[in-house]
Amino acid sequence: MSKMIIGLTGGIGSGKTAVSDRFAAHGISIVDADVISRVVVEPGRPALEKIRDHFGTDILLEDGNLDRAQLRQKIFSSPTDKQWLESLLHPLIAEETLRQLSEAQSPYAIYVSPLLVESNQKGFCQRLLVVDVSEETQLQRTIARDSNDAEQVKRIIASQASREQRLALADDIIVNDSDLKSLHEKVDAMHQSYLALV
């Protein structure tokens, strides 16, 4: 088991994956809540059946997989549906997260989650690292990546913690306002400072 767990968070499109990929390149174990949230709803999993019973068969694609774009549309326009989905998935995500973290072998491990500040997941992290960008950058990068419409991305941003709320809880901050090369340099420096802590 790793000696230290760093929580990594940031809003949609802030660069959490870009940052965690760079830590992974240094051999650091990454446990990613967004990745786990896909595994727990794979075909054959009980959670997918519950989602189908709740939203109807139309929530599945023809091949039986979850229609994630449709579910995203639904939950970010209905707070009740969002709450229902979160109460189904968050305990499953937490269980798998703890399992994966207990297997992490690197000097420290990173738990990536968009909701570390919102839901009470900070508990098992010794430090919180926040990737910080302006809302304009979040919008631009998310739209370019997912071809989502701006209104939906704005609704997702509005449903998440604010920049200020995240920064208030941060132990460490990476500002991702420049190019990927400069992001990698910042991560490399952070990696060295974490190694010095363990």
Ligand SMILES: CC(C)(COP(=O)(O)OP(=O)(O)OC[C@H]1O[C@@H](n2cnc3c(N)ncnc32)[C@H](O)[C@@H]1O)[C@@H](O)C(=O)NCCC(=O)NCCS
């Ligand atoms: C709604 C779903 C199906 C959309 O899937 P999709 O593949 O389009 O997006 P993905 O899962 O990669 O998430 C992308 C980003 O959306 C944002 N997001 C996702 N879920 C939430 C949420 N419950 N609240 C706020 N923002 C969220 C995050 O910034 C996340 O990084 C999916 O996000 C989901 O199942 N969400 C509920 C589970 C959850 O809370 N996951 C967050 C990690 S704990």
Ligand SMILES: Nc1ncnc2c1ncn2[C@@H]1O[C@H](COP(=O)(O)OP(=O)(O)OP(=O)(O)O)[C@@H](O)[C@H]1O
């Ligand atoms: N410094 C940067 N310069 C240019 N593009 C970037 C930079 N950082 C991230 N990106 C790009 O912006 C998009 C969003 O980044 P990334 O997927 O890492 O964010 P995220 O926080 O993991 O997003 P989500 O919350 O949606 O999972 C990606 O397409 C990524 O390649």
